[in-house]
Amino acid sequence: MNSSKKLFEKAKEIIPGGVNSPVRAFGSVEMDPIFIKKAKGSYIYDVEDNKYIDYISSWGPMIFGHGDEELNNVAIEALKYGISYGVPSAVEVEMAEIITDAYKGCEMVRMVNSGTEATMSAIRTARGYTKKDKIIKFEGCYHGHSDCLLVKSGSGTLTYNVTTSLGVPQDFVKNTIVCEFNNIKSVKDAIEQNKNEIACVIIEPVPGNMGVVIPDMDFMNDLRNITEENNILLIFDEVITGFRLSYGGAAKVFNIVPDMVCFGKIIGGGLPVGAYGGKKEIMSVVSPLGAVYQAGTLSGNPLAMSIGIAALKKLRNNPQIYDGLEKKAIKLEEGFNKNIEKTGINAKVVRYKSMLTIFFTEKSVNSYADVMNSDTKMYAKYFKGMLDSGILLPPSQFEVMFMNQALSDEDIDFTIESNLKVLSSI
Ligand SMILES: Cc1ncc(COP(=O)(O)O)c(C=O)c1O
Ligand SMILES: N[C@H](C=O)CCC(=O)O
Numbered sequence: 152m153n154s155s156k157k158l159f160e161k162a163k164e165i166i167p168g169g170v171n172s173p174v175r176a177f178g179s180v181e182m183d184p185i186f187i188k189k190a191k192g193s194y195i196y197d198v199e200d201n202k203y204i205d206y207i208s209s210w211g212p213m214i215f216g217h218g219d220e221e222l223n224n225v226a227i228e229a230l231k232y233g234i235s236y237g238v239p240s241a242v243e244v245e246m247a248e249i250i251t252d253a254y255k256g257c258e259m260v261r262m263v264n265s266g267t268e269a270t271m272s273a274i275r276t277a278r279g280y281t282k283k284d285k286i287i288k289f290e291g292c293y294h295g296h297s298d299c300l301l302v303k304s305g306s307g308t309l310t311y312n313v314t315t316s317l318g319v320p321q322d323f324v325k326n327t328i329v330c331e332f333n334n335i336k337s338v339k340d341a342i343e344q345n346k347n348e349i350a351c352v353i354i355e356p357v358p359g360n361m362g363v364v365i366p367d368m369d370f371m372n373d374l375r376n377i378t379e380e381n382n383i384l385l386i387f388d389e390v391i392t393g394f395r396l397s398y399g400g401a402a403k404v405f406n407i408v409p410d411m412v413c414f415g416k417i418i419g420g421g422l423p424v425g426a427y428g429g430k431k432e433i434m435s436v437v438s439p440l441g442a443v444y445q446a447g448t449l450s451g452n453p454l455a456m457s458i459g460i461a462a463l464k465k466l467r468n469n470p471q472i473y474d475g476l477e478k479k480a481i482k483l484e485e486g487f488n489k490n491i492e493k494t495g496i497n498a499k500v501v502r503y504k505s506m507l508t509i510f511f512t513e514k515s516v517n518s519y520a521d522v523m524n525s526d527t528k529m530y531a532k533y534f535k536g537m538l539d540s541g542i543l544l545p546p547s548q549f550e551v552m553f554m555n556q557a558l559s560d561e562d563i564d565f566t567i568e569s570n571l572k573v574l575s576s577i
Contacts, residue, residue: 180531185543192557195207205543209416210416211551211553212421243262243453247260259431260426261428263426270386272437274386276445285328288302291305292353292354294390306549331520352385356400359506363501397473483502496511508550508551
């Protein structure tokens with residue numbers, strides 16, 4: 152039998168670190184990874200047939216839980232029509248229609264294959280449109296792994312303490328300005344010091360890649376106003392939050408219309424998909440309409456489009472899903488908070504809608520600096536305790552527990568009970 156241990160040993164010989172994405176290596180929780188055999192509903196099973204309640208949800212896309220029958224049937228049907236064409240198909244038009252209808256200000260959209268491609272292409276478009284080179288990003292926000300965005304980044308780069316990647320020439324990042332999330336003064340200062348040189352500001356409207364940090368609404372509104380006043384494009388990276396926080400994303404929740412938006416995860420229903428879009432005038436600089444080049448052999452792949460469309464339609468036709476997801480997260484939040492009080496452990500639960508992180512820290516968490524106060528060793532012990540109880544959490548302090556529709560009341564109750572046991576023992 153293939154055990155996780157055996158698979159990892161073999162994988163390490165032929166895949167860097169034994170994994171195809173760094174966080175999966177479980178490095179920061181000081182364990183070897185489990186290897187997964189299958190997943191169904193709210194559960195995920197490793198190759199040893201251990202069953203876990205899954206709070207990774209494939210890092211967000213599996214919003215209905217695993218193996219959703221409706222999506223599965225669409226996939227089976229779509230396969231009958233072929234996997235990839237390399238010339239346009241109707242499902243690409245349908246997908247663009249659904250996204251542009253759902254998201255205010257997104258008048259045109261281009262499909263790509265990942266969130267990384269979406270943000271990279273959005274930045275290129277913003278630079279091409281404004282004819283300016285500098286960009287602003289925020290400390291702890293992760294926008295994928297393209298060169299100019301891999302500066303003071305989040306997610307795996309925080310987990311492994313390589314927030315600025317080796318292999319990215321200084322020349323490629325000299326135009327990236329890093330500001331502090333929830334600190335508008337840091338943005339005002341950057342704009343003042345780089346007058347008429349900044350093409351865009353890119354932001355995770357609700358950061359998930361340093362764990363959840365709740366945006367201050369004054370900060371978000373001020374950000375919209377000062378970018379507009381200074382002819383700087385505001386890009387919402389909604390790769391996580393798009394179609395998760397609401398059908399219209401964070402933008403709808405905040406009532407803020409960004410100039411450009413990036414999507415990924417949920418819009419592919421679990422297949423590798425991304426998208427970037429914005430106002431028609433801006434997107435008209437993208438090739439073949441304009442001179443900003445961006446392309447993709449598998450972009451708009453019909454299989455991925457069909458499954459993604461099914462996922463988005465399911466969300467559109469069942470808006471109660473969002474309340475349901477939030478209720479699950481609130482129940483966990485309340486249960487965890489009671490347990491924290493009972494055990495007297497230094498931990499803070501931060502939740503936004505259906506995204507939640509438990510930070511092992513004494514102080515409340517509102518910024519990157521607060522996040523960095525967390526005790527990652529405690530998180531590692533907590534992670535292991537929960538895994539031993541049959542609960543799969545993100546293997547890093549700097550990530551998010553994602554709710555999915557398949558999580559039952561019993562799953563949540565069991566998670567809260569296990570949380571108490573584990574917090575009492577670490
Ligand atoms: C906010 C955000 N932007 C971009 C990305 C990059 O997406 P992908 O991993 O699909 O390249 C991610 C996740 O990895 C993300 O969370
Ligand atoms: N935080 C990342 C995406 O949101 C985690 C996914 C990965 O990089 O493997």
